[in-house]
Amino acid sequence: MHKAIGIGIAAALLAGFANATEPVTDADVVATMKASFRERGIAKMDRLEQSDLQKQCSTWSGKQLPPDVKASLEKAAMESIVYPADNDYLGDWKEGEKIAQSGRGFQFNDTEKTVAGGNCYACHELSKAEIAFGTIGPSLYNYGKLRGGPTESVLRYTWGRLWNSHAFAACNHMPRFGAAGILTEQQLKHVMALLLDPESPVNK
Amino acid sequence: MKTRTAQAGVAAVALGAMLGAFAIGAPPASAQEDTKAEIERYREMLQDGNPAELTVLRGEGLWKEKRGPKNASLEQCDLGKGPGVVQGAYAELPRYFADVDAVMDAETRIVHCMVELQGFDRAEITKRPFSGSGQRATDIEALAAFVVEESRGVPVNVPQQHPKEVASYQRGERIFHYRGGPYDFSCASCHEGENKRIRLQDLPELTKQEPAQRAFTTWPAYRVSQGALRTMQWRMYDCFRQQRFPEMKFGSEASIDLITYLGVTAKGGKMDSPSIKR
Numbered sequence: 001m002h003k004a005i006g007i008g009i010a011a012a013l014l015a016g017f018a019n020a021t022e023p024v025t026d027a028d029v030v031a032t033m034k035a036s037f038r039e040r041g042i043a044k045m046d047r048l049e050q051s052d053l054q055k056q057c058s059t060w061s062g063k064q065l066p067p068d069v070k071a072s073l074e075k076a077a078m079e080s081i082v083y084p085a086d087n088d089y090l091g092d093w094k095e096g097e098k099i100a101q102s103g104r105g106f107q108f109n110d111t112e113k114t115v116a117g118g119n120c121y122a123c124h125e126l127s128k129a130e131i132a133f134g135t136i137g138p139s140l141y142n143y144g145k146l147r148g149g150p151t152e153s154v155l156r157y158t159w160g161r162l163w164n165s166h167a168f169a170a171c172n173h174m175p176r177f178g179a180a181g182i183l184t185e186q187q188l189k190h191v192m193a194l195l196l197d198p199e200s201p202v203n204k
Numbered sequence: 205m206k207t208r209t210a211q212a213g214v215a216a217v218a219l220g221a222m223l224g225a226f227a228i229g230a231p232p233a234s235a236q237e238d239t240k241a242e243i244e245r246y247r248e249m250l251q252d253g254n255p256a257e258l259t260v261l262r263g264e265g266l267w268k269e270k271r272g273p274k275n276a277s278l279e280q281c282d283l284g285k286g287p288g289v290v291q292g293a294y295a296e297l298p299r300y301f302a303d304v305d306a307v308m309d310a311e312t313r314i315v316h317c318m319v320e321l322q323g324f325d326r327a328e329i330t331k332r333p334f335s336g337s338g339q340r341a342t343d344i345e346a347l348a349a350f351v352v353e354e355s356r357g358v359p360v361n362v363p364q365q366h367p368k369e370v371a372s373y374q375r376g377e378r379i380f381h382y383r384g385g386p387y388d389f390s391c392a393s394c395h396e397g398e399n400k401r402i403r404l405q406d407l408p409e410l411t412k413q414e415p416a417q418r419a420f421t422t423w424p425a426y427r428v429s430q431g432a433l434r435t436m437q438w439r440m441y442d443c444f445r446q447q448r449f450p451e452m453k454f455g456s457e458a459s460i461d462l463i464t465y466l467g468v469t470a471k472g473g474k475m476d477s478p479s480i481k482r
Contacts, residue, residue, distance in 0.1 A: 024374045032375055033382065036456030043450045047385040054383040061381035061392050062411065106386050106448045122402050134402040136394065175387040182386060 043108035053077070057171035065171055073170035080179045081163045089155045089192050096194030097201070099187050100126055106182065116182050118191055123174075126194065127201035136173060144196040145203040158195060162188055256349055256426040256478035259341045259433045263350025266343055272322030281317035283310070283351065294355035295475050298464045300366035307372040309463045311437045312455040314347045333454045334438050338431035348424050348435045355475040360420055362467030369464065376465025379458050380410070385448040391462070393447075405482075410466060417473025420466050425479045433478065436463055 030048075039045050050058065053076070056069055102117020104110065120126060123136035126143075147154045160167050163178030177183045183191070194200050267278045267290075283293035284301065298309040301316075308316065311333070318324045333344050341349065363369055383390040394402060395410040408415035424435040434442075440459045444452045452459055 022371075024371055024378060028371075029375055029378045029382065032457045032461065033379065033384075036458030037444075037450040037452055040451035043385075043448065045450055047448065047450055050382075050384055054388055057388070058378075058381050058383045058390060061383070061390060062396050107445050108451050109445070132403045134400070134405075136397075136400050136402065136407075173389075173393045175389075180386050180388070 040108040042106070042110060042112055053166060053170075060171060070170045074167055077164045077166035077170065077176075077179070078160070080176075081160045081167060082178065083156065083159060084185060084189065089159055089189060090150060090197060091186060091189030091191075091193045093190070093193040093197045093200035093202075095187075096190035096192070097127070099183065099191055100194055101130070118177060118183055118187070120191070120194075128204070129201055140195060141202060143202055144198065144200070149198060150196040154196065155192070158192060159188070162191060254426055254478060254480045256424070256433050256480065259346050259349040259426075260353045260478065262341065263346035263348070263353075266347055267350055272318065272324045274321065274323035276321045276323075278314075278317050278321060278347070281314070281321060283313055283317075290351055290354040292355050292358045294352045294477075295358040295360050296363060298369075298372065298460050298467060299363050300369050305368075307366075307368050307460055307464060309436065309455075309460045310351055311344055311348050311435055312460060314344060314351065315455060318343075318347075330454045334435075334441070335432050341433045345424070345433050345435055349433055349478050352424055352475065352477045356477070358475050360417065360467060360470045360473045360475065362464060362471065364468060372461045372464040373468050375457075376461035376463070379461055380465055387448045389447040391443065391447075410469065413469060413471070413473075416466055416469035417471075420470035421473045421476045422479035422481070424477055425481045427481050429482055434481075 033048050034045070037045065037048060053073055056073060060066070060069065099118045100120035102115075103119035103122055105114050105116025120140075121130055121133045123134040125133040125135075125139035125141050128141065143158075144150060144154075157168075159178075161174075162183075164176045165172055165174040166176065175182055177191075178185075178188055194202055197203070267281075270277050280287045282288075282301075282303075283290060284296055284299045285291075285293050294310050297313065298307050300307050301313070304316065315326065315330060318329055319326045329344065333342060335342050335345060364373060380391040380395075383393070391410070394400065394407045398409055400407040400409070408419045410416050410419060423439055424433055426432070427434045437454055437459055440462055441452045441454070444450075
């Protein structure tokens with residue numbers, strides 16, 4: 001009798017223990033996310049579906065990324081980069097400045113017609129004239145000047161960095177402006193000019 | 205109280221005018237420190253009168269007034285410390301409620317009481333939970349303002365006893381790091397790491413206790429730039445808009461989980477809300 005009660009208590013304790021410490025699974029998190037949002041306008045529910053990159057970068061967020069995961073994500077990102085077919089990398093820095101200032105696009109209150117910006121100033125210092133810049137990313141003031149101007153290797157690296165930044169630093173916070181279709185090729189060329197044109201205020 | 209109310213109203217108008225001037229006047233290019241000092245001064249001035257005081261009063265009225273199909277007040281609402289106890293309740297939310305077998309935050313629980321006690325239609329009252337810029341607070345916002353005011357000075361103590369409270373925290377932590385959407389953003393994109401700033405706005409590092417305390421204890425807040433009272437549910441909703449996610453549902457599990465994660469991290473901070481923010 002006493003033994004039976006003892007076993008009963010032990011079982012209850014075990015059940016309670018298991019219940020309290022059972023870690024949430026990926027499936028729990030995904031189910032919660034899907035139940036917690038609704039599509040609105042251009043922002044459909046598929047935005048909650050994680051790519052391999054997003055999944056890995058979520059898992060390792062705030063932790064040290066294992067070297068093999070880092071290498072495989074960077075390789076995949078590098079292979080995603082599409083360089084300009086005409087080999088012409090530099091547009092108009094004045095247009096680039098406008099793109100760097102604009103934070104518009106892809107929100108549920110935007111439309112398909114909204115011209116997206118790059119919102120570079122949200123995270124980076126660029127020209128000295130704009131003092132309302134963020135510090136999530138490094139300062140890009142004098143970006144071109146410090147790298148010896150728009151040489152072939154600097155052009156390709158910078159283009160790749162804008163297209164898919166994970167090619168050089170997997171799981172960093174910068175959006176994949178080319179790979180994710182946020183900016184057009186022409187817009188990317190304007191941003192390239194902002195960074196690399198010797199006449200751009202970034203290099204003054 | 206009448207004088208305070210009038211003062212708050214005058215302050216709101218004056219602040220609106222100030223904000224306009226602030227937005228139009230371009231700061232001199234070489235004067236970043238001056239700009240920072242100016243913003244600091246502006247923030248100090250905001251402390252003098254908080255238009256949210258008006259909203260708190262309205263919320264108190266809504267709490268005590270007999271309303272809805274059942275013609276009942278909310279005075280018997282159980283916010284976690286027993287029916288009718290409002291004092292200190294907000295500082296211990298979200299928490300597990302046995303009657304619904306789920307974890308609820310303050311706003312979700314207020315809605316629950318409006319439905320159960322007063323007979324309001326849930327879909328109807330949560331259709332537009334947030335007011336527009338410059339508009340009068342919704343009933344939910346006003347009630348949240350009243351409830352949080354009753355916890356001013358009370359240390360944050362979001363419970364982690366029930367398994368569902370523990371699970372909520374764990375999911376919240378995972379959701380905080382969940383990257384998705386066309387920009388690959390998660391909450392952590394902006395709120396993990398020290399001394400981050402978006403444009404000129406400082407970003408609290410919400411994985412750490414002290415910044416989490418500052419954040420948790422100061423929502424709901426009167427947002428001067430929007431001329432409206434904003435709640436914690438709104439804060440979650442609007443962050444996800446900027447993350448380029450779909451639209452977050454009011455009172456959704458993910459929203460409650462994130463608030464639980466933040467609240468547990470913020471343990472010990474003293475509630476100081478409604479506050480006033482830029």
